[in-house]
Amino acid sequence: MTQEKVSLKLPRRWDSYKxxxxxxxxxxxxxxxxxxxxxxxxxxxxIIAVIFVCALFSPWIAPFDPNEQDIANRFAGSSPEHLLxxxxxxxxxxxxxIYGARVAAVVSIxxxxxxxxxxxxxxxxxxxxxxxxxxxxxxxxxVIRSFPSVIMILVLAAIFGPxxxxxxxxxxxxxFPAYGRVARAxxxxxxxxxxxxxxxxxxxxxGRILLSHITPNILSPIIVLAGMDLAVMIMWESAxxxxxxxxxxxxxxxxxxLKQGYTYIETAPLMxxxxxxxxxxxxxxxxxxxxxLRVALNPMEREPDE
Amino acid sequence: xxxxxxRVSDLTVEYSTRKGIGLALDNVNLDIREGEVLGLxxxxxxxxxxxxxxxxxxxxxFGKIVKxxxxxxxxxxxxxxxxxxxxxxRGREIAMIIQDPMHALNPVFTIRTQITDVLRFHKDRRFDxxxxxxxxxxxxxxxxxxxxxxxxAERLTDYPFQFSGGMIQRVMVAMAFSCNPSLLIxxxxxxxxxxxxxxxxxxxxxxxxxxNGASVLYISHDLGVISEISDRVAVMYAGNIVEYAxxxxxxxxxxxxxxxxLLRCLPGSEARGNRLGSIPGRVPELTERPKGCKxxxxxxxxxxxxxxxxxxLLEIASGHSVACFAREI
Amino acid sequence: MLxxxxxxxxxxxxxxxxxxLFLFSLIYLLPGDxxxxxxxxxxxxxxxxxxxxxxxLDQPVYVRLWHYIWGIxxxxxxxxxxxxxxxxxxxxSALPYTIVLTLSSMGLAAFLGIILGVLAAINAKTIVDHxxxxxxxxxxxxxxxxxxxxxxxxxxxxxxxxxxxxxxxAGNIADxxxxxxxxxxxxxxxxxxxxxxxxxxxxxxxxxxxxxxVIRSFGAPRRYIAYKYALKNAIIPVVATIGxxxxxxxGGAVFVELIFNRPGIGKVITDAVFARDLPVVQGGVLIAxxxxxxxxxxxxxxxxYFDPRIRYE
Numbered sequence: 001m002t003q004e005k006v007s008l009k010l011p012r013r014w015d016s017y018k019x020x021x022x023x024x025x026x027x028x029x030x031x032x033x034x035x036x037x038x039x040x041x042x043x044x045x046x047i048i049a050v051i052f053v054c055a056l057f058s059p060w061i062a063p064f065d066p067n068e069q070d071i072a073n074r075f076a077g078s079s080p081e082h083l084l085x086x087x088x089x090x091x092x093x094x095x096x097x098i099y100g101a102r103v104a105a106v107v108s109i110x111x112x113x114x115x116x117x118x119x120x121x122x123x124x125x126x127x128x129x130x131x132x133x134x135x136x137x138x139x140x141x142x143v144i145r146s147f148p149s150v151i152m153i154l155v156l157a158a159i160f161g162p163x164x165x166x167x168x169x170x171x172x173x174x175x176f177p178a179y180g181r182v183a184r185a186x187x188x189x190x191x192x193x194x195x196x197x198x199x200x201x202x203x204x205x206x207g208r209i210l211l212s213h214i215t216p217n218i219l220s221p222i223i224v225l226a227g228m229d230l231a232v233m234i235m236w237e238s239a240x241x242x243x244x245x246x247x248x249x250x251x252x253x254x255x256x257x258l259k260q261g262y263t264y265i266e267t268a269p270l271m272x273x274x275x276x277x278x279x280x281x282x283x284x285x286x287x288x289x290x291x292x293l294r295v296a297l298n299p300m301e302r303e304p305d306e
Numbered sequence: 307x308x309x310x311x312x313r314v315s316d317l318t319v320e321y322s323t324r325k326g327i328g329l330a331l332d333n334v335n336l337d338i339r340e341g342e343v344l345g346l347x348x349x350x351x352x353x354x355x356x357x358x359x360x361x362x363x364x365x366x367x368f369g370k371i372v373k374x375x376x377x378x379x380x381x382x383x384x385x386x387x388x389x390x391x392x393x394x395x396r397g398r399e400i401a402m403i404i405q406d407p408m409h410a411l412n413p414v415f416t417i418r419t420q421i422t423d424v425l426r427f428h429k430d431r432r433f434d435x436x437x438x439x440x441x442x443x444x445x446x447x448x449x450x451x452x453x454x455x456x457x458x459a460e461r462l463t464d465y466p467f468q469f470s471g472g473m474i475q476r477v478m479v480a481m482a483f484s485c486n487p488s489l490l491i492x493x494x495x496x497x498x499x500x501x502x503x504x505x506x507x508x509x510x511x512x513x514x515x516x517x518n519g520a521s522v523l524y525i526s527h528d529l530g531v532i533s534e535i536s537d538r539v540a541v542m543y544a545g546n547i548v549e550y551a552x553x554x555x556x557x558x559x560x561x562x563x564x565x566x567x568l569l570r571c572l573p574g575s576e577a578r579g580n581r582l583g584s585i586p587g588r589v590p591e592l593t594e595r596p597k598g599c600k601x602x603x604x605x606x607x608x609x610x611x612x613x614x615x616x617x618x619l620l621e622i623a624s625g626h627s628v629a630c631f632a633r634e635i
Numbered sequence: 636m637l638x639x640x641x642x643x644x645x646x647x648x649x650x651x652x653x654x655x656l657f658l659f660s661l662i663y664l665l666p667g668d669x670x671x672x673x674x675x676x677x678x679x680x681x682x683x684x685x686x687x688x689x690x691x692l693d694q695p696v697y698v699r700l701w702h703y704i705w706g707i708x709x710x711x712x713x714x715x716x717x718x719x720x721x722x723x724x725x726x727x728s729a730l731p732y733t734i735v736l737t738l739s740s741m742g743l744a745a746f747l748g749i750i751l752g753v754l755a756a757i758n759a760k761t762i763v764d765h766x767x768x769x770x771x772x773x774x775x776x777x778x779x780x781x782x783x784x785x786x787x788x789x790x791x792x793x794x795x796x797x798x799x800x801x802x803x804x805a806g807n808i809a810d811x812x813x814x815x816x817x818x819x820x821x822x823x824x825x826x827x828x829x830x831x832x833x834x835x836x837x838x839x840x841x842x843x844x845x846x847x848x849v850i851r852s853f854g855a856p857r858r859y860i861a862y863k864y865a866l867k868n869a870i871i872p873v874v875a876t877i878g879x880x881x882x883x884x885x886g887g888a889v890f891v892e893l894i895f896n897r898p899g900i901g902k903v904i905t906d907a908v909f910a911r912d913l914p915v916v917q918g919g920v921l922i923a924x925x926x927x928x929x930x931x932x933x934x935x936x937x938x939x940y941f942d943p944r945i946r947y948e
Binding site: 149150238258 | 649650653654657661772773776777778780781784785787788793882885886887889893894904908909911916920923924927928931
Binding site for chain 2: 759843844845846848849850851852853854855856857859863864867868871941942943944
């Protein structure tokens with residue numbers, strides 16, 4: 001009996017990628033639909049959109065230059081010209097709020113981005129390799145997490161000096177362990193799945209497995225965490241600026257505006273109320289957005305009334 | 307022994323789901339006599355669990371009883387307020403055993419706490435305040451021993467996750483019988499267990515039922531178990547009772563097309579080497595039930611009238627009722 | 636249970652060691668020469684040399700490290716560069732204020748949060764539930780320092796109900812409490828919202844569980860289920876996040892102390908940070924980290940107490 005020659009025609013990489021992209025797009029459309037179905041998602045997304053538009057287009061949206069002083073007109077209440085009034089040296093509060101959105105956006109995106117780029121690979125590799133690498137990485141995570149973040153951030157900010165870049169780096173430093181832990185936990189649970197063993201038996205290298213198989217599975221919780229962190233990072237930026245450890249005046253930042261409002265709390269309550277409202281609303285929007293995202297990404301989430 | 311214990315009349319239950327409102331139970335009529343075991347058979351989604359829950363008035367939030375009566379010894383349970391249900395009916399007159407033992411007990415309380423708390427719901431009058439706790443503990447240990455759990459006193463301090471599925475079902479059986487109920491609703495108590503354990507639990511149930519003289523509504527999709535344990539059987543399909551007969555009659559001479567088909571699906575009912583029977587089509591979704599007789603899309607004897615009106619459950623012979631136009635003649 | 640306690644207790648030692656090492660090496664992270672940084676641009680060489688000597692900077696690293704650890708074990712955390720007072724005395728006089736503030740806030744947040752959460756869950760989908768959910772969401776979105784400023788504005792400046800600054804006269808409990816009220820509310824608000832939401836979600840999940848159906852089938856009254864049977868399950872995630880909460884509250888305490896001008900660890904550390912008073916910063920951060928680690932340990936142990944499954948892992 002002669003053996004038939006079996007020629008294995010493996011699909012080219014591009015073909016399989018194209019096929020998978022089709023599925024990926026469908027999946028993304030599903031997620032977007034699940035997101036849109038939730039009122040809080042729409043509200044949250046709208047708020048965030050407004051903030052980002054302000055951040056991107058501040059020079060065109062803001063009625064005044066944020067640093068333009070008008071001492072004669074300081075502590076003014078709202079008027080058609082200065083919709084939200086002026087601060088202690090006559091600067092237009094609305095314009096300063098609009099420019100403040102820039103700082104908030106940059107800090108939040110920057111710090112979360114760096115935290116994810118550092119933490120996720122670290123956690124995934126640690127979990128995948130196990131052993132000593134894992135132990136060391138966990139130790140690093142735990143040590144960083146064992147400090148109350150405020151203290152850590154304060155001390156680091158004090159050491160390295162206040163500046164936009166420094167805040168972004170410090171915030172990324174304090175938050176990357178959280179991402180690392182999530183990535184590690186997810187990798188651990190995925191590592192033992194059968195299809196990984198299957199891929200390995202087919203000769204896939206560690207790198208390829210990490211990239212193509214593990215990464216898509218850990219993406220969801222990471223995205224959810226990042227969403228929730230958005231509000232936190234914006235809060236931190238204002239908190240640090242409030243203390244004087246963040247961006248420095250005259251740059252407009254909501255935190256600085258709050259601090260100045262606090263200083264003049266007896267004279268001009270408006271100086272503190274407007275930034276407070278904007279900050280709270282932004283954080284609210286981010287929380288709603290993150291919640292909706294979490295529900296949309298989790299196929300098992302249902303309203304507990306069915 | 308022939309006294310009617312429970313009578314369910316025209317019971318109709320609605321479920322509100324994301325896809326709309328559907329009838330989980332559609333004008334269901336049945337009764338259970340004292341001391342008898344009524345088997346309730348049907349596939350998943352036919353409403354048998356809903357029937358059991360309705361009798362206890364423990365429907366989930368999205369369910370509502372919209373019509374009907376449930377008479378227990380002459381009292382309509384649907385008229386009773388929650389307080390009376392808790393005090394006099396649940397865990398007193400009627401007790402229930404559910405399908406999944408692994409989730410039947412609260413994982414953060416010990417077995418002892420859960421048993422004694424249940425005892426306390428109804429029997430606290432029996433013990434004086436002085437020796438209360440001790441009495442309940444020994445009572446609990448006694449209950450565990452009765453159902454065949456080794457080292458009962460030590461096991462009391464364990465948590466549910468330290469018990470196996472079979473052992474938890476024994477505990478549930480003990481708790482159910484602790485108040486000497488007139489009716490036990492057993493909702494697929496052995497479905498989640500291994501076959502050997504299943505046999506043990508069935509034996510345990512049978513002996514306790516006999517000893518206490520309780521009636522049983524035994525819900526299952528396993529025809530073998532039903533035939534072994536029931537005096538009478540009711541067959542359910544998509545919210546209706548389609549056939550209702552003494553066990554022997556049902557299995558020897560099934561009248562409803564669905565029952566026929568079910569029996570044909572049992573391994574062993576076909577000649578060796580032939581294909582296993584199956585029923586074409588599938589069970590309709592709650593919100594997509596067909597008009598008329600719900601089985602009509604899959605029925606080999608379907609007639610025009612079947613698609614217009616639902617058939618009523620009629621007695622065609624002594625002790626044998628069926629809901630089918632084809633048999634009405 | 637005891638075995639678990641020891642296991643967890645020992646587990647914090649490596650973390651503690653790393654914390655110590657990190658704090659120890661802080662001084663080397665300062666850009667430039669530590670002593671002159673601390674003393675400022677007007678320091679004379681003599682002063683710099685004196686400071687170097689007292690800080691032990693002229694000695695090799697391992698000697699310094701040894702003195703550092705030895706000192707800590709004996710409760711000696713060095714001396715403030717600014718005031719000369721011992722760091723430990725600075726901390727011990729400020730610590731009680733912070734602990735009282737943090738614990739009161741935690742207590743208030745947990746107590747109200749659990750009550751509101753259970754209430755919302757039992758009355759799911761009604762006005763009560765919606766109200767609690769929306770208010771919780773807003774509460775969580777108000778940062779501690781913003782809440783503090785707003786409360787200050789409304790109740791102390793506008794309406795003069797409460798004192799604006801300070802911690803209250805020592806020894807006078809009533810006065811202390813008066814000074815405590817606004818800060819505690821400001822600090823507890825965010826956490827309260829979080830717990831209420833968490834308890835609500837967990838309780839809803841628990842109420843859908845089979846074991847609730849089963850216990851109801853045995854005739855359990857509603858009160859029993861709400862206050863005993865389901866409550867324990869619902870509290871577990873709260874206990875599990877207490878460690879997180881303490882960290883957050885300790886952090887918020889820094890701002891609240893600043894805004895209300897209350898004495899406390901937060902004030903000590905922030906003042907020291909701005910004054911570049913390194914020994915105080917080191918000592919303060921060490922104590923804060925220690926508190927935090929301890930709180931997490933207690934949280935873990937409580938978690939194991941409430942959820943027996945954890946003990947047997």
